[in-house]
Amino acid sequence: MTENKKFNDMTKKERMQLPRVKMPEQDPRARKKNFQEVPFGLTPEMAIAESWRCIECKNPKCIEGCPVEVDIPAFILKVRAGDFVGAARKIKETNALPAICGRVCPQEEQCEKVCVLGAKYKPVAIGYLERFVADFERNNKLIEIPKTAKATGKKIAVVGSGPAGLTVAADLALLGHKVVIYEALHKLGGVLIYGIPEFRLPKAIVASEVDYLKKLGVEVNNSFVVGKLDTVDELLEAGFDAVFIGTGAGLPNFMHIEGENLNGVYSSNEFLTRSNLMAAYDFPNMDTPIFVGKNVAVLGGGNTAMDSVRTALRLGAENGYIIYRRSRTEMPARIEEIHHAEQEGVQFNFLTNPIRFIGNSDGWVTHMECIRMELGEPDSSGRRRPVPIEGSNFTLPVDTVVIAVGNSSNPLIPQTTPGLNTNRWGNITVDEKTMMTSRKGVFAGGDIVTGGATVILAAGAGKVAARAIHRYVLGLPMIDEGKKEEETPAQKAG
Amino acid sequence: MFEILDKKELCEKVHQFRIKAPHLVSKAKAGQFVILRKDEAGERIPMSIGGLDRKNGILTVVIQEVGKTSAAMNRMKKGDFFADVVGPLGLPSHVEKFGHCVCIGGGVGIPPIYPIAQALKDTGNKVTSIIGARTKSLLIFEEELAFASHELKISTDDGSFGTHGFVTTILQQMIDGGDKIDMVIAIGPVPMMKAVVNTTREPKIKTYVSLNPIMVDGTGMCGACRVTVGGKTKFACVDGPDFDGHEVDFDEMTKRQKMYHRYEKLAYDKFLENDHCRLAKAAAELKNKTT
Numbered sequence: 076m077t078e079n080k081k082f083n084d085m086t087k088k089e090r091m092q093l094p095r096v097k098m099p100e101q102d103p104r105a106r107k108k109n110f111q112e113v114p115f116g117l118t119p120e121m122a123i124a125e126s127w128r129c130i131e132c133k134n135p136k137c138i139e140g141c142p143v144e145v146d147i148p149a150f151i152l153k154v155r156a157g158d159f160v161g162a163a164r165k166i167k168e169t170n171a172l173p174a175i176c177g178r179v180c181p182q183e184e185q186c187e188k189v190c191v192l193g194a195k196y197k198p199v200a201i202g203y204l205e206r207f208v209a210d211f212e213r214n215n216k217l218i219e220i221p222k223t224a225k226a227t228g229k230k231i232a233v234v235g236s237g238p239a240g241l242t243v244a245a246d247l248a249l250l251g252h253k254v255v256i257y258e259a260l261h262k263l264g265g266v267l268i269y270g271i272p273e274f275r276l277p278k279a280i281v282a283s284e285v286d287y288l289k290k291l292g293v294e295v296n297n298s299f300v301v302g303k304l305d306t307v308d309e310l311l312e313a314g315f316d317a318v319f320i321g322t323g324a325g326l327p328n329f330m331h332i333e334g335e336n337l338n339g340v341y342s343s344n345e346f347l348t349r350s351n352l353m354a355a356y357d358f359p360n361m362d363t364p365i366f367v368g369k370n371v372a373v374l375g376g377g378n379t380a381m382d383s384v385r386t387a388l389r390l391g392a393e394n395g396y397i398i399y400r401r402s403r404t405e406m407p408a409r410i411e412e413i414h415h416a417e418q419e420g421v422q423f424n425f426l427t428n429p430i431r432f433i434g435n436s437d438g439w440v441t442h443m444e445c446i447r448m449e450l451g452e453p454d455s456s457g458r459r460r461p462v463p464i465e466g467s468n469f470t471l472p473v474d475t476v477v478i479a480v481g482n483s484s485n486p487l488i489p490q491t492t493p494g495l496n497t498n499r500w501g502n503i504t505v506d507e508k509t510m511m512t513s514r515k516g517v518f519a520g521g522d523i524v525t526g527g528a529t530v531i532l533a534a535g536a537g538k539v540a541a542r543a544i545h546r547y548v549l550g551l552p553m554i555d556e557g558k559k560e561e562e563t564p565a566q567k568a569g
Numbered sequence: 570m571f572e573i574l575d576k577k578e579l580c581e582k583v584h585q586f587r588i589k590a591p592h593l594v595s596k597a598k599a600g601q602f603v604i605l606r607k608d609e610a611g612e613r614i615p616m617s618i619g620g621l622d623r624k625n626g627i628l629t630v631v632i633q634e635v636g637k638t639s640a641a642m643n644r645m646k647k648g649d650f651f652a653d654v655v656g657p658l659g660l661p662s663h664v665e666k667f668g669h670c671v672c673i674g675g676g677v678g679i680p681p682i683y684p685i686a687q688a689l690k691d692t693g694n695k696v697t698s699i700i701g702a703r704t705k706s707l708l709i710f711e712e713e714l715a716f717a718s719h720e721l722k723i724s725t726d727d728g729s730f731g732t733h734g735f736v737t738t739i740l741q742q743m744i745d746g747g748d749k750i751d752m753v754i755a756i757g758p759v760p761m762m763k764a765v766v767n768t769t770r771e772p773k774i775k776t777y778v779s780l781n782p783i784m785v786d787g788t789g790m791c792g793a794c795r796v797t798v799g800g801k802t803k804f805a806c807v808d809g810p811d812f813d814g815h816e817v818d819f820d821e822m823t824k825r826q827k828m829y830h831r832y833e834k835l836a837y838d839k840f841l842e843n844d845h846c847r848l849a850k851a852a853a854e855l856k857n858k859t860t
Binding site for chain 1: 592593596606607610611612613637638652653654655656657658785786788789790791792793795796797802807821824825827828829832833835836839
């Protein structure tokens with residue numbers, strides 16, 4: 076390739092100075108009215124050019140920056156060679172879900188944060204490249220269905236089909252075990268399906284992951300609520316050798332302030348589930364309705380808040396507000412999501428906290444009383460604690476409110492599984508080396524263990540659990556001696 | 570996929586379905602509910618359990634046509650399939666030896682009171698059931714309730730059958746007559762449940778009501794079904810559906826149930842319009858054939 080020759084002749088310093096690739100995107104004015112994905116993805120030429128910006132550091136920091144330690148320089152080298160499928164497979168050695176993680180990982184807090192280029196220039200666009208190679212492999216139907224290992228005769232139940240469950244299921248199926256997934260909702264994918272909107276993660280990608288599992292021989296039971304239909308103990312009694320619990324953080328937090336049960340006040344889970352899982356944006360062709368008024372306030376500063384406010388704009392809101400009690404720098408959302416929200420006209424109210432919701436006689440929210448905040452001393456999270464400024468109260472006219480201040484763990488499984496220990500937040504406690512819970516043969520991972528975290532951490536926990544489950548069901552020592560001192564992704568994040 | 574084994578019209582716009590769901594039926598207890606989804610475009614709607622045929626693994630639900638989804642479901646036939654029947658969801662009704670239990674059902678709240686009455690009776694309670702409807706032709710599940718209770722009392726708003734008045738008319742008569750009542754459970758329209766708890770508040774009779782607010786997932790994930798009970802927010806899907814009736818904020822619940830009225834009407838009108846077109850077309854075809 077002549078392009079490559081050009082790059083080949085450059086010094087490392089010259090390559091570092093190359094401009095970081097810009098992701099082509101839908102125009103903000105157009106995309107505000109549709110649910111199609113915002114970024115179009117890189118072209119092969121763009122990907123190859125970007126791959127040359129990686130200078131193959133002797134001591135690459137990016138691998139350590141990745142919660143599952145993807146061999147980033149190795150996959151980027153394959154991109155440079157034009158071996159996109161090889162690059163995708165390189166990532167899949169440690170991360171089963173590159174098309175998803177390339178889209179939803181907070182790269183600026185992980186691999187790209189520590190990229191050596193970042194000190195002086197812009198970091199290599201690792202996320203864009205990850206997404207590109209995974210899309211290339213999928214779009215060209217080059218996803219290989221590996222031959223699974225010889226059947227072991229062992230059966231494993233996977234409860235929940237989010238990123239943790241999907242990863243565990245794939246890894247165990249590859250190792251020759253019989254895997255059965257139990258999902259409470261009617262579609263597989265967990266938060267990837269009900270939570271993350273189409274414009275950020277097309278559902279076809281999640282469907283492709285599910286399809287891959289089915290091709291590996293994984294059996295799927297949807298609309299099956301473990302704890303209600305069969306308990307974890309009943310699954311074990313029915314002949315499963317192990318059970319993995321990856322039920323996520325599925326209990327919405329509310330503010331516990333006056334007027335929260337007024338009509339028009341949603342949890343982000345409900346708002347996004349209606350729009351995403353139930354496709355309420357297509358009402359009345361789809362039966363599930365969703366209400367979006369003119370003035371929509373979304374409380375919170377995370378990705379879910381950004382997803383909610385951008386969904387509201389697409390559903391016709393005139394004003395979409397983010398109400399966040401800290402300042403811009405503390406917002407946990409991905410930079411790209413904040414940037415996209417700004418481009419689409421979302422109005423940010425930082426250092427603002429709601430005090431109460433005010434409604435009319437029919438029980439509909441009409442206003443929200445807020446108070447301005449200032450940042451005080453750092454709190455336990457290390458972030459400066461927001462303190463209310465007395466007398467700064469004001470009201471904002473709103474007819475829809477979406478509360479996106481995080482989730483707690485759903486108690487359904489802990490409640491119905493005697494002997495399953497949880498911490499004071501209701502998260503299941505595990506041995507972090509094996510992800511085994513206080514119950515023998517019962518493993519857990521993802522948000523149900525960590526509390527609301529990221530897709531990549533859940534997928535990483537799934538990898539660790541799969542290895543441990545494999546050893547457990549075959550009666551091998553639970554910890555591989557050679558890997559004894561290795562740190563698990565969960566520990567690293569913790 | 571869940572097959573409809575048989576189906577019959579109990580009264581105008583009210584249909585009884587018997588659905589094959591052996592696994593669910595083997596686990597379900599009186600007072601729990603299920604979520605039904607008709608097809609891929611369908612919404613998830615919570616539905617009370619109106620009977621559990623454990624021997625044959627058959628679930629009974631009774632659906633009243635109030636909007637598009639219920640109308641479309643009521644046009645399903647024997648041999649058709651529901652895309653999803655999820656459950657059993659929620660906590661079972663509190664069943665223990667109370668003594669004398671009064672089970673009250675109104676409208677389509679009558680079928681779900683039936684398995685509860687049966688469970689209470691099987692636990693050794695004396696069970697009196699009171700069922701009510703606007704008029705005689707709308708009374709349903711009399712035989713079932715008669716079977717599951719020691720005594721069955723009936724009221725109609727217009728006096729066309731049984732006591733002229735409401736279920737609370739009979740309940741008040743029992744209280745005034747010195748009947749010892751240890752527990753009441755009421756399922757029906759919100760105004761009826763509200764009237765029942767107002768009747769039992771002063772004599773301080775423990776009263777449970779079963780709430781049926783709007784839900785999406787039914788497993789505690791979305792919070793659509795939040796209700797205020799004793800000043801605290803509860804999720805009907807996981808904390809209920811039964812609650813202490815004297816603590817429930819019924820006014821808030823009534824308002825919350827109207828959240829999607831505008832949309833429900835839109836969808837229902839559109840459905841009925843299409844329905845009329847279908848019927849007219851079918852009639853025209855029939856006429857063409859015969860002439």
